Amino acid sequence: MDRSNTFRPLVLTMGEPAGIGPDVTLAAWAARHERGLPVFYCLADPDTMRRRAERIGIDIPIEVVTPAEAAAVFDRALPVVRLEGRSSAEPGLPERASAHGVIEAIARAVGDVRAGSAAAVVTNPINKKALVDAGFQHPGHTEFLGMLSAAWNGAPARPVMMLAGPGLRAVPATIHVPISAVPGLLTENLLMATGRTIDRDMRQRFGIPRPRIAVAGLNPHAGEGGVMGTEDAAVIAPAVARLQAEGINAFGPLAPDTMFHAEARARYDVALCMYHDQALIPTKTVAFSETVNVTLGLPFIRTSPDHGTAFDIAGTGKADFSSLAAALRLADELARHEADHLAGNTDSARLSA
Ligand SMILES: NC(=O)C1=CN([C@@H]2O[C@H](COP(=O)(O)OP(=O)(O)OC[C@H]3O[C@@H](n4cnc5c(N)ncnc54)[C@H](O)[C@@H]3O)[C@@H](O)[C@H]2O)C=CC1
Numbered sequence: 001m002d003r004s005n006t007f008r009p010l011v012l013t014m015g016e017p018a019g020i021g022p023d024v025t026l027a028a029w030a031a032r033h034e035r036g037l038p039v040f041y042c043l044a045d046p047d048t049m050r051r052r053a054e055r056i057g058i059d060i061p062i063e064v065v066t067p068a069e070a071a072a073v074f075d076r077a078l079p080v081v082r083l084e085g086r087s088s089a090e091p092g093l094p095e096r097a098s099a100h101g102v103i104e105a106i107a108r109a110v111g112d113v114r115a116g117s118a119a120a121v122v123t124n125p126i127n128k129k130a131l132v133d134a135g136f137q138h139p140g141h142t143e144f145l146g147m148l149s150a151a152w153n154g155a156p157a158r159p160v161m162m163l164a165g166p167g168l169r170a171v172p173a174t175i176h177v178p179i180s181a182v183p184g185l186l187t188e189n190l191l192m193a194t195g196r197t198i199d200r201d202m203r204q205r206f207g208i209p210r211p212r213i214a215v216a217g218l219n220p221h222a223g224e225g226g227v228m229g230t231e232d233a234a235v236i237a238p239a240v241a242r243l244q245a246e247g248i249n250a251f252g253p254l255a256p257d258t259m260f261h262a263e264a265r266a267r268y269d270v271a272l273c274m275y276h277d278q279a280l281i282p283t284k285t286v287a288f289s290e291t292v293n294v295t296l297g298l299p300f301i302r303t304s305p306d307h308g309t310a311f312d313i314a315g316t317g318k319a320d321f322s323s324l325a326a327a328l329r330l331a332d333e334l335a336r337h338e339a340d341h342l343a344g345n346t347d348s349a350r351l352s353a
């Protein structure tokens with residue numbers, strides 16, 4: 001793999017300026033040597049970053065740059081590419097006026113990767129409600145990034161959320177939807193499309209030759225033969241059988257309560273779960289500070305820390321930047337793996353979303 005400093009930088013979005021995105025970004029840059037972090041620049045309002053550093057009481061040099069200048073600056077200062085959108089939000093107090101910059105950062109980050117100025121997108125957490133209140137049409141990054149990937153293929157991609165940490169990777173088949181909507185959204189087609197994306201990206205992006213996909217049931221005891229719900233036998237089991245018929249190493253449905261203990265986790269590479277919390281509760285419980293949110297199914301690489309905006313500790317200096325550090329490292333590894341493949345140095349095929 002090309003480990004030289006000439007590899008393209010990562011682009012990191014500021015996220016919600018009232019949250020801990022600025023805190024963990026500053027802390028990650030300060031620990032760049034100690035933690036061996038890849039080169040990145042932050043798409044942000046520089047004044048927000050300076051105010052936050054002052055508030056936390058850390059002396060971080062910040063330089064406003066273009067993406068092309070970021071790598072040369074990274075060693076001496078946090079490179080910040082200026083957003084048009086400004087924010088005057090205080091830590092813990094989100095403002096509607098910040099929404100423009102938050103959305104702009106995500107869209108510009110994707111544009112930078114498409115233009116070849118950045119190797120991959122890493123996002124800081126956003127406050128979904130603040131954005132939706134300001135008219136944003138997407139429930140989260142994952143769905144918005146699927147829409148933005150139309151720039152590559154002319155049509156939006158079907159993004160798949162995966163939380164990946166030491167000892168557990170888990171995908172929710174349905175994402176940001178009310179729990180009451182889940183049974184109606186679970187179809188064989190949805191599960192098959194999700195299973196295919198997991199299988200392809202695990203092979204191509206993560207280099208796992210035949211990924212083992214453990215499929216969770218929806219109901220207690222995976223329905224207990226139909227006496228505790230019908231979706232497991234009527235929808236999930238047929239989808240698993242069809243994935244197997246395509247040569248995908250999927251199995252289940254498994255009883256959800258017994259598939260996440262350590263011994264059970266050793267039997268699979270990815271858990272395909274039926275809803276958001278079924279996937280995110282175990283991943284965040286097993287390794288909150290090291291787990292990374294990765295979006296599969298996109299024509300570019302995107303990672304994110306697993307945590308949210310943590311308004312309760314924004315600006316206090318208490319935020320742990322470990323998950324952001326893990327997200328930066330994983331994005332860099334995936335991008336280098338892809339670059340190596342494109343240069344003909346690996347036997348994995350290119351992801352075509
Ligand atoms: N990728 C993203 O954009 C994500 C955004 N969110 C958003 O974040 C907002 C708040 O969500 P919550 O459920 O409260 O989760 P949260 O992760 O922001 O906070 C939950 C608890 O964990 C603590 N915590 C979180 N990250 C921490 C860190 N790095 N170091 C130390 N302590 C930390 C917080 O202080 C809080 O007590 C919501 O608006 C949600 O939509 C949540 C998850 C991911």
Ligand SMILES: NCC(=O)COP(=O)(O)O
Nearest residue numbers: 140141142143280293304
């Ligand atoms: N709880 C995880 C989460 O909401 C992250 O979503 P996204 O913004 O990465 O789509």
